[in-house]
Amino acid sequence: TNVGLVLEGLVMLIVSLSFTGIGSIFNIIHFIILFICGICVICGLNLIIAAISFKWVGNSRLREINETIQTFAKYPATIFPQIFKITLSLIIPVGMIAFFPAEVLLGRTDNLYFLPAILSVNFLVLGRFLYHHMIKLYEGVGG
DSSP states (O other): OHHHHHHHHHHHHHHHHHHHTOOSHHHHHHHHHHHHHHHHHHHHHHHHHHHHHHHOSOOTTHHHHHHHHHHGGGSOGGGSOHHHHHIIIIISOGGGTTHHHHHHHTTOOOGGGHHHHHHHHHHHHHHHHHHHHHHHHOOSTTO
16 A cells, blocks of 8 residues: 555656746755655654554554654644644654655755754664664563
8 A cells, every 4th residue: 555655646746846846956856855854754653663562562552643643744844833843843853754845845945954854864763773672672472
């Protein structure tokens, strides 16, 4: 099912690029970098959720928590209060999933977008580290 989502996203990207007139090659490269960082956030979040499930026995809500966190990526960060924008950009950088790349597509680039980009890669590294750490602690079903 995720392959279909990726293909759908690529088609939407191609269509939107034809209508937005993204302009310079710098903006295209900027968009690609932010898009990859968004993938890093999704992978990091999924790794963290998977790592938690090794020890949390009653983890039936983990998937719902993950989906709820990613739901915030569907909305522009500008509609949220400032403290929430900081959280969506710097702590759990879900703004990198859609908001920041969309801003670049709309021509509203900002060099400050690279700070959440760096943090999103760090988020993936954190998720990978936590996952491998929890695998080492895994003792069997039941935590």
